[in-house]
Amino acid sequence: MLGTQRKERIDGLAESGGDTTAGVSLAASAWRRLRRSPTFLVGAGIICAFVLLALVSPILAQHDPALRLLEEQVSRADNRIPAPQPGFPLGGDQYGRPLLSRVLLGSQQTLLVALLATVIGLGGGLTLGILAGAFGGWVDTLVMRVVDVMLSVPSLLLAVSIGALFQQQSQFTVIIAVATVQIPIFGRLLRGTMLAQRASDHVLAARALGVRQRSIVFRHMLPNALGPVIVQATLMLAVAIIDAAALSFLGLGAADTSTPEWGQMLGSAQNFFDTHPHLAFWPAGCIIVVALGFTLVGESMRDALDPKKRR
Amino acid sequence: MLRYTVRRLGQLLIVTVVLSVLLFGWLRALPGGPVSALLGERATEESRARLVQQLGLDQPLYVQYWKFVQRAITGDFGVSTGVQPGTPAMEVFLQRMPATLELSVLALLLAVAVGIPLGYFAARRQGGWLDNLSITWSLIGVAVPVFFLAFLLKYVFAIEFGVLPASGRQAAGIDATHATGFFVLDGLLTTEWDAAWNALVHLLLPAVALSTIPFAVIFRLTRASVLDVVEEDYVRTARSKGLGAMVVRGRHILRNAMLPVVTTIGLQTGALLSGAVLTEQVFNIPGIGQALSLGFQRQDYAVLQVVILATAMVYVLVNLLVDLAYAAIDPRLRTR
Amino acid sequence: MALLEVRDLSVRFVRKSEPTVSAVDGVSFDVHPGSTVGLVGESGCGKSVTSLAIMGLLPGRGTEVSGSVNLEGSELLRLSQREFDRRRGKDLGMVFQDPLTSLNPVVPIGLQVSEVIERHRGLSRRDASREAARLLDRVGIPDPDRRLKEYSHQLSGGMRQRALIAMALACEPRLLIADEPTTALDVTIQAQILTLLKELVAETGTALIMITHDLGVVAGMCDEVNVLYAGRIVERAQRHELFSRPRHPYTAGLMASVPRLDSPRGQRLAPIEGSVADNIPWEGGCAFSPRCGNALAVCGERAPELETIEQGRLLRCHNPIGAAELERAHD
Numbered sequence: 020m021l022g023t024q025r026k027e028r029i030d031g032l033a034e035s036g037g038d039t040t041a042g043v044s045l046a047a048s049a050w051r052r053l054r055r056s057p058t059f060l061v062g063a064g065i066i067c068a069f070v071l072l073a074l075v076s077p078i079l080a081q082h083d084p085a086l087r088l089l090e091e092q093v094s095r096a097d098n099r100i101p102a103p104q105p106g107f108p109l110g111g112d113q114y115g116r117p118l119l120s121r122v123l124l125g126s127q128q129t130l131l132v133a134l135l136a137t138v139i140g141l142g143g144g145l146t147l148g149i150l151a152g153a154f155g156g157w158v159d160t161l162v163m164r165v166v167d168v169m170l171s172v173p174s175l176l177l178a179v180s181i182g183a184l185f186q187q188q189s190q191f192t193v194i195i196a197v198a199t200v201q202i203p204i205f206g207r208l209l210r211g212t213m214l215a216q217r218a219s220d221h222v223l224a225a226r227a228l229g230v231r232q233r234s235i236v237f238r239h240m241l242p243n244a245l246g247p248v249i250v251q252a253t254l255m256l257a258v259a260i261i262d263a264a265a266l267s268f269l270g271l272g273a274a275d276t277s278t279p280e281w282g283q284m285l286g287s288a289q290n291f292f293d294t295h296p297h298l299a300f301w302p303a304g305c306i307i308v309v310a311l312g313f314t315l316v317g318e319s320m321r322d323a324l325d326p327k328k329r330r
Numbered sequence: 331m332l333r334y335t336v337r338r339l340g341q342l343l344i345v346t347v348v349l350s351v352l353l354f355g356w357l358r359a360l361p362g363g364p365v366s367a368l369l370g371e372r373a374t375e376e377s378r379a380r381l382v383q384q385l386g387l388d389q390p391l392y393v394q395y396w397k398f399v400q401r402a403i404t405g406d407f408g409v410s411t412g413v414q415p416g417t418p419a420m421e422v423f424l425q426r427m428p429a430t431l432e433l434s435v436l437a438l439l440l441a442v443a444v445g446i447p448l449g450y451f452a453a454r455r456q457g458g459w460l461d462n463l464s465i466t467w468s469l470i471g472v473a474v475p476v477f478f479l480a481f482l483l484k485y486v487f488a489i490e491f492g493v494l495p496a497s498g499r500q501a502a503g504i505d506a507t508h509a510t511g512f513f514v515l516d517g518l519l520t521t522e523w524d525a526a527w528n529a530l531v532h533l534l535l536p537a538v539a540l541s542t543i544p545f546a547v548i549f550r551l552t553r554a555s556v557l558d559v560v561e562e563d564y565v566r567t568a569r570s571k572g573l574g575a576m577v578v579r580g581r582h583i584l585r586n587a588m589l590p591v592v593t594t595i596g597l598q599t600g601a602l603l604s605g606a607v608l609t610e611q612v613f614n615i616p617g618i619g620q621a622l623s624l625g626f627q628r629q630d631y632a633v634l635q636v637v638i639l640a641t642a643m644v645y646v647l648v649n650l651l652v653d654l655a656y657a658a659i660d661p662r663l664r665t666r
Numbered sequence: 667m668a669l670l671e672v673r674d675l676s677v678r679f680v681r682k683s684e685p686t687v688s689a690v691d692g693v694s695f696d697v698h699p700g701s702t703v704g705l706v707g708e709s710g711c712g713k714s715v716t717s718l719a720i721m722g723l724l725p726g727r728g729t730e731v732s733g734s735v736n737l738e739g740s741e742l743l744r745l746s747q748r749e750f751d752r753r754r755g756k757d758l759g760m761v762f763q764d765p766l767t768s769l770n771p772v773v774p775i776g777l778q779v780s781e782v783i784e785r786h787r788g789l790s791r792r793d794a795s796r797e798a799a800r801l802l803d804r805v806g807i808p809d810p811d812r813r814l815k816e817y818s819h820q821l822s823g824g825m826r827q828r829a830l831i832a833m834a835l836a837c838e839p840r841l842l843i844a845d846e847p848t849t850a851l852d853v854t855i856q857a858q859i860l861t862l863l864k865e866l867v868a869e870t871g872t873a874l875i876m877i878t879h880d881l882g883v884v885a886g887m888c889d890e891v892n893v894l895y896a897g898r899i900v901e902r903a904q905r906h907e908l909f910s911r912p913r914h915p916y917t918a919g920l921m922a923s924v925p926r927l928d929s930p931r932g933q934r935l936a937p938i939e940g941s942v943a944d945n946i947p948w949e950g951g952c953a954f955s956p957r958c959g960n961a962l963a964v965c966g967e968r969a970p971e972l973e974t975i976e977q978g979r980l981l982r983c984h985n986p987i988g989a990a991e992l993e994r995a996h997d
Contacts, residue, residue: 571785572755572786
């Protein structure tokens with residue numbers, strides 16, 4: 020897992036959002052720098068390729084990923100798994116299901132899980148951050164204490180303990196567990212940005228003009244907090260994919276594996292690693308590349324927004 | 331400095347209280363309620379009734395919480411049902427802690443020993459091949475799932491080449507005295523060099539796998555921090571005094587550049603403990619991480635709650651110590 | 667013989683994607699032992715870059731330095747960083763503009779002074795520390811033994827600058843460069859620091875290069891003054907000559923933009939319009955001509971040369987102040 024517990028990194032990002040008085044021109048200059056950044060271009064290329072893959076994979080995949088087409092070639096006793104053969108370029112998995120089709124279609128579920136987890140985490144963090152950052156006082160203290168405690172539990176432990184609360188394990192459990200880990204991170208980030216905004220001149224000016232609290236928060240503070248949140252969310256997509264894989268590896272998630280997902284494929288390949296490493300290589304390779312894509316885009320956006328690096 | 335310490339200790343207390351409330355709530359929210367959670371599904375009616383009484387489940391919530399706190403303070407978290415059935419959960423934790431600690435400390439040492447020098451030299455040759463290589467490496471490092479990297483290392487070095495052991499903490503044939511539970515330390519203390527060496531060799535692959543993420547973070551922060559510091563006026567002043575390169579580097583650049591890195595090292599404890607859960611699973615090391623994944627699979631909530639509480643406490647304590655150490659290095663905090 | 671001879675010094679910043687910037691363009695001047703030479707100009711005129719080039723403190727990458735800087739017969743520009751380290755702090759020292767950022771925040775003041783002494787005078791750590799206390803006392807820091815153990819954030823702005831002066835003068839260098847040493851300080855402190863500098867320089871016989879934009883500082887300190895504009899010297903004169911008879915329109919402009927106690931009531935200050943940044947480089951004529959009230963047609967076509975107009979007086983101008991009057995006198 021990523022070093023997600025890095026409070027000061029979160030706060031640093033929050034501060035970089037404080038410098039958004041220039042509004043549009045800031046976004047424009049950040050975009051100008053991004054377009055020239057090879058890091059960003061490589062990352063964005065990777066993401067585009069995988070999103071495209073997810074969209075066209077139903078056409079590319081020649082077999083139903085749930086069907087055990089090669090079941091007769093599987094043998095538990097002598098640890099046999101279907102080898103590559105005509106029609107099945109990557110062979111089958113441990114149940115005799117077509118591996119290539121599963122890898123291709125896995126892109127859909129994997130991106131979906133990461134996206135849902137991040138959206139839920141962002142939603143939760145947004146709620147906490149707005150509560151704490153907009154009102155301050157004891158609300159702030161209470162919310163931030165809970166957030167700090169959540170951050171002090173190692174992320175995987177937090178995710179597992181959330182997963183333990185569910186009677187039935189499913190892909191939904193994984194999504195909720197991964198999202199819970201993200202809530203305090205987004206919460207802290209948003210609060211930091213909101214605090215920076217609250218002290219900024221344009222919010223003071225709005226307040227002096229007698230603009231209502233609610234519209235100050237939604238019209239003036241939130242839009243300016245957007246940059247750092249987008250950066251963090253992009254980085255979190257990578258974390259979510261890796262975390263979901265880790266949770267599958269630990270046994271969380273659906274018992275029914277008919278819908279392929281890379282994390283789950285990788286997790287269930289662990290027992291065959293010594294003998295059939297290719298079962299793990301394909302999903303792992305996809306996870307690494309796509310996570311790298313999100314990380315590259317996130318990092319280059321962070322650099323582009325960093326006022327210190329604007330030279 | 332004293333006031334700072336007292337304030338940080340106060341914060342520690344608050345965090346502990348909030349954590350205990352959350353943990354208490356968690357235990358009650360588990361499927362089947364706390365009784366099934368702590369005793370398992372197949373417990374007898376008699377033992378259930380006893381636990382209800384013991385936990386005060388027939389009493390108001392605040393009494394239950396108070397009893398929970400009382401038992402927690404004495405280290406009574408119930409009996410393990412799945413990881414080591416019959417053993418008190420606290421004992422399970424204490425037996426397994428040294429293995430995890432040993433692994434995490436070695437991984438952190440590796441991350442620091444490689445990350446800081448590499449970060450420094452990458453910064454001083456910004457844009458050079460070493461810089462680009464290290465950045466690429468650190469970016470890929472965080473994108474690779476820890477357990478997959480662990481598998482990969484195991485596959486290459488233990489299975490294909492067979493140069494390093496694939497699992498466990500020490501070879502079975504070695505006759506070693508285990509006084510502290512830290513196998514490397516045990517070997518050194520009892521001067522059983524072969525035992526210490528063997529334990530260290532067993533730790534090597536898991537530690538390398540575990541160290542990738544802390545390495546990436548420490549490397550990149552050191553690099554960024556050095557890049558900031560070399561631009562500072564006081565470095566120019568130091569150079570204007572004609573001090574040798576060694577003094578400028580050590581006293582004027584690194585001493586300042588290390589300040590943010592020190593804080594990050596503390597924050598890496600969380601990533602280390604998360605990673606340890608996965609690495610121990612791959613290399614079959616009987617540590618806390620393995621207890622956690624076993625505990626989850628076998629629904630051993632007694633063990634799970636100790637592990638969650640203890641690791642969170644370790645994380646908070648380590649960061650308290652790091653903050654105090656930071657204050658000791660940074661005079662601006664110390665003399666405030 | 668001059669202590670320091672700067673000949674045709676040029677510094678160019680070469681960046682990959684951006685046009686090359688010529689920060690210093692053929693600057694030559696001498697500094698004689700014990701004298702004080704001023705380099706005056708607005709920010710961006712190249713005065714600080716000149717001083718950093720003399721000290722060998724310019725960043726190595728992307729910087730081209732040419733010409734010659736000769737200190738007591740040895741060429742500084744040809745020294746390796748290692749050799750330069752043996753000279754800096756010992757033969758030439760420097761005081762910087764912002765004392766807060768120029769001191770290391772995590773190293774005690776005492777060590778920052780004594781490390782120079784230890785390095786160049788070969789004293790033991792204990793003796794160096796005793797010497798540091800003596801130096802702090804000499805630059806007017808009270809209770810030096812206690813201050814030795816303190817950090818820069820515990821000192822006031824004036825104290826910090828005194829400490830920096832102590833460091834620069836710890837080995838009694840032959841040459842001291844002071845780059846805007848009072849700009850970051852309170853007005854009341856500025857005079858104290860200047861007085862201290864003057865005293866110390868007189869006491870040790872150190873030659874001083876005073877870099878400033880403040881003509882008040884020049885009037886109080888310098889023997890000879892070089893006025894810089896866009897990387898070139900535009901006028902050089904003895905202090906009283908310059909103040910009584912400025913010839914270059916830029917020099918005159920600088921003087922007119924400074925408030926004077928003896929100026930008539932109600933007279934407005936006359937700022938120089940524009941700033942250095944909008945200037946054209948010297949290739950297309952005089953760089954100052956767009957802002958110059960005296961500009962002729964020739965000023966926009968051909969850059970003037972630096973010419974000796976009288977003993978010890980150099981001028982780079984096609985149409986200097988007083989030229990018309992002189993011609994009228996000739997007629």
